[in-house]
Amino acid sequence: RQPISHDLSYAQQCGLPALREALLVHLRQARGVQAEPAQVLIVPSAQAAFAILAQACVEPGDTVWVEDPGYPGIGSVLRSRGAVVVARPVDLAGITLPQEQSSQAPKLIYTTPSHQFPTGVTMPLPRRLALLEHAARVGALVIEDDYDSEYQYHGHPVPSLQGLDTQGCVAYVGTFSKTLAPGLRMAYLVVPPRWLALVETIATVSGYAVPAHFQLAMADFMAGGGFQRHLRRVTTEAGERMQRLAQTLRQAQDPRLGIPKPQGGLQLCVDWSGQTPDTAIAKRLLERNLYVVPLSSLCHVNPRQGFVMGVGLVSKEEIPEAAARFVETLSEFD
Ligand SMILES: Cc1ncc(COP(=O)(O)O)c(C=O)c1O
Structure with missing residues (x-):
């Protein structure tokens, strides 16, 4: 819509301010996400976000939870970190929590609360609060994969886990793969403050950057109401x-x-x-x-x-x- 001047330097490799800000306006309004622009990282895919987060918080031998049935892309990333992947059953409210405290507390919990992949169930508020309470108690980082929350056919979507979290234990992941196209290679990650420096370092040294002109075009598309x-x-x-x-x-x-x-x-x-x-x-x-x-x-x-x-x-x-x-x-x- 408008001529865009590029910043093609090495600065802002984790995301250009214009896109971080435009995304946050959207995420606050649509998903109740609470964050500062500096907490938003622009990455090529949700898959890249999972790899960065796994590298930040999973050591070989650590226990991690995934959903059963669930998205295969996360399991491969976590196994490649040497994690012990525990499959938590999914019921009609999403990922279930164990009745008793296990000796192997998870370091990371992966979940798709908006529409569980693949069953499509939505995690209701009580389960969201129980999951957050559990994660905070055991010190786990929750990956909230909000890959398709825009597609909601009845009523309003339940607010994101990230927006409900008061303990800074949720990393929110979203992608343009479902709303625009996977070939755009653009996704985003909202990181809790205590993980931010490490996650930014990993994203930068791994070279997970998105071209500046694509980011600016997307920022323009969002700010102008086109998105x-x-x-x-x-x-x-x-x-x-x-x-x-x-x-x-x-x-x-x-x-x-x-x-x-x-x-x-x-x-x-x-x-x-x-x-x-x-x-x-x-x-x-x-x-x-x-x-x-x-x-x-x-x-x-x-x-x-x-x-x-x-x-x-x-x-x-x-x-x-x-x-x-x-x-x-x-x-x-x-
Ligand atoms: C549950 C889930 N998460 C993440 C993704 C992948 O997103 P991206 O293309 O940004 O890696 C998909 C793709 O199908 C998905 O189904």
Whole structure:
């Protein structure tokens, strides 16, 4: 919209002030994030943010918690640090906490409270407060992966953990991969003050910087209201796709499918109670040009069968036919 003058020096490698400020305006308003611009780091991806945080706070042999089922990208990062990865079961309120104090307190807890990946459940306020209390008591850093919170189809989203945290134990991670495109290579990290110096050092020496002109263009897009308009457009479209997918699957009346009401996000996680493993069915679906992730492939210790279907890359018009192909393929299996 406007000519932009670049700062192409080595200064501000962790994020240009214009983007840090524009992002915070958005995050305060949309997610209740409470922070100063200096706590915001601009990184190429959420994955890079996980790698930086793991390097900052995990030593070999440390216990870390992830969600089960959960996002595979975090497990690989934590294992590469030599962490002991403990998979905490997910229920209808998100990651569960142990009843009793364990001898192996976690150093880091990874969670996706807005729409748990892959089940899509939202962590309600009581679980959020219990998680924060637990993390503060054992001295754990919580990674709040808010990867798709913009996609909320009913009512207001629950405020972020970061905004509820009074002890400085939450590192908030967000990404433009879901709202714009993964190829932009732009994500952000809001770091609690006591971790800031170390995290900035790691991000800088690892070379996790985002090109200055992309950051300034994004800052301009956000400050000028373009990002908000874009969000309204893409979230409306995604909500319609999710509704259409759930509706078409329900119409098939296959009793082996458990179809949730889509609350948000870009993926629908459908439970499967048939005899045939979800992996075998997903393989057959791929032969028919349908890419569906078997839920069992995202489970650690608590096996579950189901299908995770993304709506990010399929148009509204294509959904009924694709869903019909899915249901037809299921009918070949027990
Ligand atoms: C739960 C979750 N977190 C993070 C990411 C990745 O974000 P990024 O592309 O910024 O690494 C994804 C991508 O699918 C995701 O599903």
